[in-house]
Amino acid sequence: xxxxxxxxxxxxxxxxxxxxxxxxxxxxxxxxxxxxxxxxxxxxxxxxxxxxxxxxxxxxxxxxxxxxxxxxxxxxxxxxxxxxxxxxxxxxxxxxxxxxxxxxxxxxxxxxxxxxxxxxxxxxxxxxxxxxxxxxxxxxxxxxxxxxxxxxxxxxxxxxxxxxxxxxxxxxxxxxx
Amino acid sequence: xxxxxxxxxxxxxxxxxxxxxxxxxxxxxxxxxxxxxxxxxxxxxxxxxxxxxxxxxxxxxxxxxxxxxxxxxxxxxxxxxxxxxxxxxxxxxxxxxxxxxxxxxxxxxxxxxxxxxxxxxxxxxxxxxxxxxxxxxxxxxxxxxxxxxxxxxxxxxxxxxxxxxxxxxxxxxxxxx
Amino acid sequence: xxxxxxxxxxxxxxxxxxxxxxxxxxxxxxxxxxxxxxxxxxxxxxxxxxxxxxxxxxxxxxxxxxxxxxxxxxxxxxxxxxxxxxxxxxxxxxxxxxxxxxxxxxxxxxxxxxxxxxxxxxxxxxxxxxxxxxxxxxxxxxxxxxxxxxxxxxxxxxxxxxxxxxxxxxxxxxxxx
Numbered sequence: 001x002x003x004x005x006x007x008x009x010x011x012x013x014x015x016x017x018x019x020x021x022x023x024x025x026x027x028x029x030x031x032x033x034x035x036x037x038x039x040x041x042x043x044x045x046x047x048x049x050x051x052x053x054x055x056x057x058x059x060x061x062x063x064x065x066x067x068x069x070x071x072x073x074x075x076x077x078x079x080x081x082x083x084x085x086x087x088x089x090x091x092x093x094x095x096x097x098x099x100x101x102x103x104x105x106x107x108x109x110x111x112x113x114x115x116x117x118x119x120x121x122x123x124x125x126x127x128x129x130x131x132x133x134x135x136x137x138x139x140x141x142x143x144x145x146x147x148x149x150x151x152x153x154x155x156x157x158x159x160x161x162x163x164x165x166x167x168x169x170x171x172x173x174x175x176x177x
Numbered sequence: 178x179x180x181x182x183x184x185x186x187x188x189x190x191x192x193x194x195x196x197x198x199x200x201x202x203x204x205x206x207x208x209x210x211x212x213x214x215x216x217x218x219x220x221x222x223x224x225x226x227x228x229x230x231x232x233x234x235x236x237x238x239x240x241x242x243x244x245x246x247x248x249x250x251x252x253x254x255x256x257x258x259x260x261x262x263x264x265x266x267x268x269x270x271x272x273x274x275x276x277x278x279x280x281x282x283x284x285x286x287x288x289x290x291x292x293x294x295x296x297x298x299x300x301x302x303x304x305x306x307x308x309x310x311x312x313x314x315x316x317x318x319x320x321x322x323x324x325x326x327x328x329x330x331x332x333x334x335x336x337x338x339x340x341x342x343x344x345x346x347x348x349x350x351x352x353x354x
Numbered sequence: 355x356x357x358x359x360x361x362x363x364x365x366x367x368x369x370x371x372x373x374x375x376x377x378x379x380x381x382x383x384x385x386x387x388x389x390x391x392x393x394x395x396x397x398x399x400x401x402x403x404x405x406x407x408x409x410x411x412x413x414x415x416x417x418x419x420x421x422x423x424x425x426x427x428x429x430x431x432x433x434x435x436x437x438x439x440x441x442x443x444x445x446x447x448x449x450x451x452x453x454x455x456x457x458x459x460x461x462x463x464x465x466x467x468x469x470x471x472x473x474x475x476x477x478x479x480x481x482x483x484x485x486x487x488x489x490x491x492x493x494x495x496x497x498x499x500x501x502x503x504x505x506x507x508x509x510x511x512x513x514x515x516x517x518x519x520x521x522x523x524x525x526x527x528x529x530x531x
Binding site (some may be wrong): 001002004005006007010028029030031070072074096098099101102103104105106107108109110112130131132133134135136137138139140141142143144147149150 | 178220222223224225226227228229232237253254255259263269271275278286287288289290291293294301303305326327328329330331332333334335336340347348349350352353354
Binding site (some may be wrong): 178179180181182184185205206207208239249253265273275276278279280281282283284285286287307308309310311312313314316317318319320322324326327354 | 355373383397399400401402403404405406407411415430431443446448450451463464465466467469470472478482503504505506507508509510511512513517524525526527529530531
């Protein structure tokens with residue numbers, strides 16, 4: 001089942017689902033909104049061919065902190081954003097994240113991201129700005145909408161992968177062939 | 178639970194879910210297809226830096242109506258489409274929209290959009306055309322696939338936000354910091 | 355409900371869900387990872403306006419096979435990938451596919467794709483590489499994450515559409531107005 005506002009609140013009250021910080025307007029009809037956090041990763045575009053199975057990821061990103069004036073995103077650029085919120089998932093609930101409708105309509109696109117049962121950390125989300133002109137973004141904008149699904153039975157091996165407990169914008173691992 | 182064709186039909190028969198117009202081929206295996214509606218919003222690309230927390234959205238879009246000859250989308254351009262269908266959601270069902278596989282394979286991408294329990298209106302969807310060459314689109318093309326999820330318990334505060342009852346392609350609201 | 359690792363394993367054991375080949379690391383917390391298969395379709399970009407309701411799709415794609423050295427994807431290009439795995443869905447379960455978090459973070463975006471109850475075949479997925487520089491991809495990379503949802507009651511008319519039994523990268527059908 002997809003969790004309603006009521007079901008989300010009771011999971012939080014029981015301490016099974018942790019979202020920190022939780023704002024007044026975080027819990028919505030049937031999901032939770034999350035805010036742009038303190039860091040952003042821009043792509044460093046080099047001349048040669050990238051190889052995600054070999055390259056050191058840090059060669060391909062530069063990470064910066066938001067200032068109060070926000071940060072300018074160049075046209076047609078994909079970035080990594082991180083949520084302000086740290087989330088801790090129970091082992092019988094998974095979640096699906098997508099951009100809020102308002103920010104998508106402005107011209108942002110993000111691949112839907114699944115959050116596994118048992119995961120904890122801030123969420124790193126790849127977002128593409130699809131217009132040619134630059135745009136200014138700010139820390140604190142509600143950008144992500146997260147919906148929660150009860151799993152059919154507890155997950156036998158909840159998440160314990162490489163991104164467990166991640167804080168701040170987290171670069172990708174190398175891909176395995 | 179994700180609603181099957183049978184469950185969708187019974188919700189419609191009971192008047193709990195309204196999809197208008199509903200075509201012969203709208204209801205599919207476990208979801209509903211929706212068609213491109215009468216209007217399309219193109220981005221107006223200006224030289225200066227956009228600021229979605231300050232700018233008047235109407236400065237950044239131009240809305241046009243489809244003619245029978247269709248409309249040409251320039252290469253690498255994200256647009257706003259609206260569904261022909263007006264949908265009215267019950268307060269214990271939410272929906273998730275994504276592009277149909279056929280239109281995605283041609284080179285279109287859309288962020289997944291969640292439709293909250295209690296929402297009503299035509300759906301405005303951001304779609305990116307990812308090829309450099311122009312493409313012609315037409316009103317009436319089945320482009321969107323919508324799947325429905327029962328919520329765990331009725332939603333206490335069904336949708337009543339800024340886009341309630343929206344008709345025609347609806348531009349984004351300013352984002353709040 | 356969203357199926358847990360345990361529920362997925364029992365569906366496979368009962369022969370209701372077939373995923374072939376199934377690797378040691380395919381089944382995850384609450385979903386299944388799938389690998390890049392043998393073929394890739396690149397867009398052929400022509401000068402004139404594309405018309406997906408009239409054009410022969412094969413005029414707009416060129417299909418190639420991966421070699422052991424991988425294949426270079428030009429910057430800002432959307433491609434069609436196919437999964438190594440052939441999947442056969444039961445008629446009371448649907449699935450939702452999205453890119454794995456690691457590959458999304460490198461700069462790939464894919465529209466979420468729904469797999470209907472009763473579908474069988476290899477999955478063709480449109481993926482956009484959003485960086486200006488070229489990137490090398492390889493057959494066998496785990497790129498797709500698939501989660502499964504039980505439908506509310508069996509689907510009365512399981513999938514039997516144009517892509518049933520598809521193998522290899524499958525180009526789109528013409529769109530109907």
